[in-house]
Amino acid sequence: xxxxxxxxxxxxxxxxxxxxxxxxxxxxxxxxxxxxxxxxxxxxxxxxxxxxxxxxxxxxxxxxxxxxxxxxxxxxxxxxxxxxxxxxxxxxxxxxxxxxxxxxxxxxxxxxxxxxxxxxxxxxxxxxxxxxxxxxxxxxxxxxxxxxxxxxxxxxxxxxxxxxxxxxxxxxxxxxxxxxxxxxxxxxxxxxxxxxxxxxxxxxxxxxxxxxxxxxxxxxxxxxxxxxxxxxxxxxxxxxxxxxxxxxxxxxxxxxxxxxxxxxxxxxxxxxxxxxxxxxxxxxxxxxxxxxxxxxxxxxxxxxxxxxxxxxxxxxxxxxxxxxxxxxxxxxxxxx
Amino acid sequence: xxxxxxxxxxxxxxxxxxxxxxxxxxxxxxxxxxxxxxxxxxxxxxxxxxxxxxxxxxxxxxxxxxxxxxxxxxxxxxxxxxxxxxxxxxxxxxxxxxxxxxxxxxxxxxxxxxxxxxxxxxxxxxxxxxxxxxxxxxxxxxxxxxxxxxxxxxxxxxxxxxxxxxxxxxxxxxxxxxxxxxxxxxxxxxxxxxxxxxxxxxxxxxxxxxxxxxxxxxxxxxxxxxxxxxxxxxxxxxxxxxxxxxxxxxxxxxxxxxxxxxxxxxx
Numbered sequence: 084x085x086x087x088x089x090x091x092x093x094x095x096x097x098x099x100x101x102x103x104x105x106x107x108x109x110x111x112x113x114x115x116x117x118x119x120x121x122x123x124x125x126x127x128x129x130x131x132x133x134x135x136x137x138x139x140x141x142x143x144x145x146x147x148x149x150x151x152x153x154x155x156x157x158x159x160x161x162x163x164x165x166x167x168x169x170x171x172x173x174x175x176x177x178x179x180x181x182x183x184x185x186x187x188x189x190x191x192x193x194x195x196x197x198x199x200x201x202x203x204x205x206x207x208x209x210x211x212x213x214x215x216x217x218x219x220x221x222x223x224x225x226x227x228x229x230x231x232x233x234x235x236x237x238x239x240x241x242x243x244x245x246x247x248x249x250x251x252x253x254x255x256x257x258x259x260x261x262x263x264x265x266x267x268x269x270x271x272x273x274x275x276x277x278x279x280x281x282x283x284x285x286x287x288x289x290x291x292x293x294x295x296x297x298x299x300x301x302x303x304x305x306x307x308x309x310x311x312x313x314x315x316x317x318x319x320x321x322x323x324x325x326x327x328x329x330x331x332x333x334x335x336x337x338x339x340x341x342x343x344x345x346x347x348x349x350x351x352x353x354x355x356x357x358x359x360x361x362x363x364x365x366x367x368x369x370x371x372x373x374x375x376x377x378x379x380x381x382x383x384x385x386x387x388x389x390x391x392x393x394x395x396x397x398x399x400x401x402x403x404x405x406x407x408x409x410x411x412x413x414x415x416x417x418x419x
Numbered sequence: 420x421x422x423x424x425x426x427x428x429x430x431x432x433x434x435x436x437x438x439x440x441x442x443x444x445x446x447x448x449x450x451x452x453x454x455x456x457x458x459x460x461x462x463x464x465x466x467x468x469x470x471x472x473x474x475x476x477x478x479x480x481x482x483x484x485x486x487x488x489x490x491x492x493x494x495x496x497x498x499x500x501x502x503x504x505x506x507x508x509x510x511x512x513x514x515x516x517x518x519x520x521x522x523x524x525x526x527x528x529x530x531x532x533x534x535x536x537x538x539x540x541x542x543x544x545x546x547x548x549x550x551x552x553x554x555x556x557x558x559x560x561x562x563x564x565x566x567x568x569x570x571x572x573x574x575x576x577x578x579x580x581x582x583x584x585x586x587x588x589x590x591x592x593x594x595x596x597x598x599x600x601x602x603x604x605x606x607x608x609x610x611x612x613x614x615x616x617x618x619x620x621x622x623x624x625x626x627x628x629x630x631x632x633x634x635x636x637x638x639x640x641x642x643x644x645x646x647x648x649x650x651x652x653x654x655x656x657x658x659x660x661x662x663x664x665x666x667x668x669x670x671x672x673x674x675x676x677x678x679x680x681x682x683x684x685x686x
Contacts (some may be wrong), residue, residue, distance in 0.1 A: 150607040404636065405452055
């Protein structure tokens with residue numbers, strides 16, 4: 084679809100939000116405390132933030148919830164009955180206010196979840212999702228989208244991308260049929276575009292991801308990994324705040340003769356992640372796990388999924404309790 | 420901090436230790452752990468108000484121990500963690516050099532563990548001043564209000580286990596949550612499973628927590644989980660008049676029976 088450009092006045096934006104949030108689920112960012120920005124369903128427009136750099140968690144949970152039931156079962160003597168989850172019950176969601184890095188991550192997740200066999204749960208949630216993205220007019224030292232092939236106003240992953248103008252109005256790029264469908268709900272709110280320039284932040288490029296990928300091909304045994312991961316304490320914070328980390332664990336939860344199988348987020352940073360039943364652990368120290376994290380995103384995924392496993396949002400670094408700064412490490416790796 | 424740099428350099432040069440665990444400034448200005456093995460690099464060590472992480476967590480980490488004998492920059496919580504680790508047989512007192520830092524940021528001369536014990540004993544071991552207000556407020560809540568508060572806070576938990584990993588006293592190589600036969604704690608991060616996890620963690624730390632607040636600081640979603648362990652620190656002190664991490668021969672207060680223990684909690 085060809086992109087169309089429109090203008091939304093400041094007042095019209097509020098009208099659009101209110102129309103959407105009274106008719107469907109809208110997932111939008113609110114300031115939860117001085118350090119935390121959370122996404123909530125259908126908050127009041129006045130509570131929605133337009134000035135956050137990054138939410139504490141990414142928005143991946145709209146397509147990949149932290150806990151997702153896969154099926155229910157009952158056992159009767161020798162017979163088991165399995166009840167599937169009715170995917171048609173998954174509701175439409177409008178994601179409001181997510182930044183270009185987070186929205187680009189939906190493509191990355193698709194390259195994992197729909198790589199060979201389509202993950203029905205993920206695919207259905209993505210199908211039901213409409214993304215109204217907002218370009219970034221703010222950034223900080225943790226941002227590095229420009230190092231991973233994106234920009235503060237990349238359209239990738241958005242159905243509509245809004246960019247704020249100096250006077251508070253917004254330019255809207257309508258990018259997909261889903262975006263068009265939103266416009267058609269209230270076309271009068273979308274006016275002819277003006278010449279005014281959008282306020283877009285500038286994010287300094289810190290490394291060249293292609294060079295990093297090339298370097299990683301021969302860096303598996305490099306002493307870099309031990310030297311640069313001694314301070315890693317082996318928690319899963321980086322993976323869980325990451326918009327593209329997709330690993331999950333599958334568990335059964337039984338109560339008597341009934342139970343359910345669910346999946347929940349997992350992290351390659353945990354020692355248990357690769358522990359074999361035999362007791363052998365192919366990644367038995369933290370440096371091997373840290374290497375895996377970087378290798379997966381910057382070497383294995385470009386090779387196997389034809390996509391980079393990182394969108395440069397900086398959450399893993401800003402959320403890390405011991406300042407494992409990924410952009411700094413990638414910059415160093417580029418030069419080893 | 421020049422005196423610290425000089426001392427670290429000296430220890431590395433005369434090979435008393437192979438690694439100095441301290442703080443350096445990262446590219447964004449955040450203070451973070453540094454592992455100095457080369458005396459020439461001791462210059463990058465810093466100590467100022469940004470240096471809050473409890474470094475004792477690294478004393479039991481395999482890849483750090485593999486480097487060799489360790490020196491560690493140690494504020495009061497780190498010193499108390501060291502005492503706890505020794506008393507729980509996780510650390511040999513002879514294997515580390517303590518670069519003590521006083522409350523006003525000066526390098527202390529900690530020649531041995533006796534000196535360290537003396538320093539700890541004359542320090543204020545109650546919960547840090549900045550949390551006392553919150554703890555007092557919290558104690559005014561009814562049990563129902565407390566439950567609702569924690570239900571709300573813990574619903575945010577994503578089970579990344581940063582609280583556990585950041586804690587020097589959570590050194591188990593296989594945590595109870597990682598045991599799945601039987602599975603004591605649900606793996607999933609829903610409110611119920613999260614509450615079970617945090618209550619279990621707090622109970623395992625009752626009488627062992629040295630009030631560094633590291634678990635709460637490490638939490639990426641801002642759950643004040645340190646209030647749980649700090650509350651128990653107060654409780655243990657009220658009942659037994661004991662603070663954790665005061666000597667290397669301390670026995671765990673909640674797993675030791677003394678004939679004169681208060682039993683007022685038995686109805």
